[in-house]
Amino acid sequence: MPTLFKLILFSVFSMMSSLAYTADLKAGKAKANTCVSCHGVSGISTNDNWPNLAGQNKGYLIKQLKDFKTGARKDAQMRYWAKTLSKEDIENIAAYYNSLKP
Numbered sequence: 225m226p227t228l229f230k231l232i233l234f235s236v237f238s239m240m241s242s243l244a245y246t247a248d249l250k251a252g253k254a255k256a257n258t259c260v261s262c263h264g265v266s267g268i269s270t271n272d273n274w275p276n277l278a279g280q281n282k283g284y285l286i287k288q289l290k291d292f293k294t295g296a297r298k299d300a301q302m303r304y305w306a307k308t309l310s311k312e313d314i315e316n317i318a319a320y321y322n323s324l325k326p
């Protein structure tokens with residue numbers, strides 16, 4: 225029964241992706257602990273010199289963090305922090321900040 229088989233496959237995949245999504249946000253939140261001192265508890269910075277991150281586009285956040293890491297975007301403080309992050313950390317953190325309400 226190919227149709228039933230496809231249906232089962234589809235539900236397994238959607239379950240897996242929704243589970244992974246929840247885990248990503250949690251892991252992102254945990255990793256973002258060190259960012260709070262500058263970027264604020266809910267991604268809203270209290271200092272004029274530090275940008276807000278809440279609600280920012282995920283793709284944009286990923287690119288900035290990768291660029292800080294490689295040095296393509298220059299900022300000494302952010303380079304230090306970005307270097308501590310793995311590819312997965314960056315994706316989780318970006319998903320987490322994107323999910324916050326600005």
Ligand code: HEC
Binds near residue numbers: 256273276298301302
């Ligand atoms: C010591 C303060 C400090 C800490 C801690 C810090 N940041 Fe930043 N962050 C900055 C500053 C300052 C900038 C602006 C850099 C610039 O002018 O290019 C910035 C910029 C950014 C940007 C780019 C925002 C934009 O609008 O382009 C992202 C994304 C970011 N930080 C994420 C993080 C993450 C994730 C962490 C934790 C792992 C973190 N930051 C920790 C100070 C900090």
